[in-house]
Amino acid sequence: MTSPDRAGEKKDKLLFTPGPLTTSSTVKEAMLRDLGSRDTAFIAAIETIRNSLLGLAGLSREKGYECALMQGSGTFGVESVIGSAVPPGGKLLVVINGAYGERMLKIAGVLGIECEALRCGENTKTDPDAVASRLDADGSITTVAIVHCETTTGIINPVEETGALVRERGKTYIVDAMSSFGAVALDLEKAKVDFLVSSANKCIEGVPGFSFAICRGEELARCEGQARSLSLDLFAQWKGLESNGQFRFTPPTHTILAFEKALEELAEEGGVAGRAARYSGNYDTLVAGMGALGFKEYLPREDQGYIITSFRYPTHPAFDFTEFYTRLSEKDLVIYPGKVSDADCFRIGNIGRIEQNDVKNLLAAIASVLEEMGIESGA
Numbered sequence: 001m002t003s004p005d006r007a008g009e010k011k012d013k014l015l016f017t018p019g020p021l022t023t024s025s026t027v028k029e030a031m032l033r034d035l036g037s038r039d040t041a042f043i044a045a046i047e048t049i050r051n052s053l054l055g056l057a058g059l060s061r062e063k064g065y066e067c068a069l070m071q072g073s074g075t076f077g078v079e080s081v082i083g084s085a086v087p088p089g090g091k092l093l094v095v096i097n098g099a100y101g102e103r104m105l106k107i108a109g110v111l112g113i114e115c116e117a118l119r120c121g122e123n124t125k126t127d128p129d130a131v132a133s134r135l136d137a138d139g140s141i142t143t144v145a146i147v148h149c150e151t152t153t154g155i156i157n158p159v160e161e162t163g164a165l166v167r168e169r170g171k172t173y174i175v176d177a178m179s180s181f182g183a184v185a186l187d188l189e190k191a192k193v194d195f196l197v198s199s200a201n202k203c204i205e206g207v208p209g210f211s212f213a214i215c216r217g218e219e220l221a222r223c224e225g226q227a228r229s230l231s232l233d234l235f236a237q238w239k240g241l242e243s244n245g246q247f248r249f250t251p252p253t254h255t256i257l258a259f260e261k262a263l264e265e266l267a268e269e270g271g272v273a274g275r276a277a278r279y280s281g282n283y284d285t286l287v288a289g290m291g292a293l294g295f296k297e298y299l300p301r302e303d304q305g306y307i308i309t310s311f312r313y314p315t316h317p318a319f320d321f322t323e324f325y326t327r328l329s330e331k332d333l334v335i336y337p338g339k340v341s342d343a344d345c346f347r348i349g350n351i352g353r354i355e356q357n358d359v360k361n362l363l364a365a366i367a368s369v370l371e372e373m374g375i376e377s378g379a
């Protein structure tokens with residue numbers, strides 16, 4: 001499943017990371033065109049993508065939802081939603097158990113939006129009741145933001161339960177579903193999500209270059225004139241796409257073509273359920289194999305999602321992450337450093353165009369790297 005060898009070119013390394021990810025050769029091939037921003041084929045691709053994303057969420061315009069695409073990586077999408085959805089004089093409550101929650105708080109701070117953090121440990125799911133209590137205690141909070149799969153650890157937060165409590169209290173609800181959308185089922189209506197943000201190069205398996213927001217139409221309409229930025233104005237971006245089907249500023253043409261193909265491949269795989277099945281298979285193989293090598297997971301198994309897994313460093317004095325990483329990379333297998341603040345961990349992603357056989361190859365490579373480093377066990 002790695003990209004095809006071009007004459008004399010080395011195969012790309014397999015990426016066991018949270019993105020950019022290994023993509024299919026057909027997704028990469030879809031980019032081998034130069035289309036102008038007003039090209040009818042390109043405008044049709046944008047329209048198809050916006051409708052397909054709504055469809056993937058089980059939503060439609062008729063149900064009152066809209067989809068906007070935003071140039072830039074996932075953070076740009078999150079920033080456009082926060083900067084547009086929090087009303088002037090409003091206050092944002094950010095529910096945090098990892099680096100991406102912290103990033104939303106930072107975004108709000110930079111934008112001059114009044115904000116407050118509701119933190120729990122990185123190894124703990126966020127608590128819906130704590131959110132409700134915070135909202136009850138502070139009537140000035142207008143908006144709540146949370147991360148679905150906190151990629152720092154791989155934990156899946158209870159966004160549905162939280163959303164119901166947020167909506168009951170009449171607040172706006174933002175969900176960063178960057179690393180989960182497309183492979184972890186989430187009922188946006190049931191979860192009362194007003195804005196969901198994700199990006200091209202995560203579970204949909206496109207290439208990096210844009211993010212997208214799925215928005216409840218009523219809430220999106222309220223964003224008009226509220227943005228703290230010209231380029232990251234969510235309402236203006238959506239309005240532009242609605243009026244002539246085009247991006248307001250230079251569009252990521254090649255990325256859009258790749259993404260259109262990626263969405264087709266997702267549908268062929270059986271949509272969210274099909275992709276969830278492949279990623280869960282990768283995850284099961286990974287944790288069983290890593291366990292057999294002695295490695296310990298950072299999270300309790302019941303809180304762990306199947307997107308990405310954090311493993312604790314082995315306690316053996318000869319373990320050095322840079323050396324471990326480099327030796328695996330020399331075998332064309334790329335893992336990811338940890339991001340947890342209170343423990344030494346590294347991460348292995350199960351997403352992207354990766355199959356169980358690839359995971360088995362990674363496990364065999366990890367076993368031989370441990371041996372090369374003189375480490376008997378990952379414990």
Ligand SMILES: Cc1ncc(COP(=O)(O)O)c(C=O)c1O
Nearest residue numbers: 018073074075100151176178179
């Ligand atoms: C949950 C989450 N939010 C936000 C981001 C930021 O996305 P990007 O690095 O594309 O800006 C990531 C990236 O991995 C993520 O996993």
